[in-house]
Amino acid sequence: MSQISGFILNAALSLALGSAWGPLHTASTANDENSGVATAALVILYTLLLGSYWICNVTTYILPTAVFEADVRSTMHGASAACGKIGAIAGTYIFAYILHTAVDKDKAILAVLHACATAALLGAVVTWFGTSKPVDGEAPARGRRRATPMV
Numbered sequence: 001m002s003q004i005s006g007f008i009l010n011a012a013l014s015l016a017l018g019s020a021w022g023p024l025h026t027a028s029t030a031n032d033e034n035s036g037v038a039t040a041a042l043v044i045l046y047t048l049l050l051g052s053y054w055i056c057n058v059t060t061y062i063l064p065t066a067v068f069e070a071d072v073r074s075t076m077h078g079a080s081a082a083c084g085k086i087g088a089i090a091g092t093y094i095f096a097y098i099l100h101t102a103v104d105k106d107k108a109i110l111a112v113l114h115a116c117a118t119a120a121l122l123g124a125v126v127t128w129f130g131t132s133k134p135v136d137g138e139a140p141a142r143g144r145r146r147a148t149p150m151v
Helices: 004-027 037-065 075-103 107-131
Strands: none
Touching: 004 037, 004 107, 037 075, 037 107, 075 107
């Protein structure tokens, strides 16, 4: 559930930053008394967005231990990590292409942030349907053992 919440938070903050980018960027580059406030607002929104990524990053390493059975866990965890790396590489090149070929940089940044929000929402949907949800009182899945104390 925390990974889904992290994806939804990422999407919401990406949309918030995307919606506020145009007016705040224009105000922050103006030489008036409001430029400092607009710059601070952009920094705060960006910091919140960047800080929210840790939720999905941490759960990416924790979730496979709960989802995959013991006999395939390391293989599937590796496959999941590889898919994440491929997505990161593709996103880096696609976003760079959007930013470098755009005539209007503000619209390009808005497009990138909307693409990030879409990817985060897609991640939430995939996580929702791709992870098992045990019913109350259901026994642990085959191959899973309860942790025992080391003492």
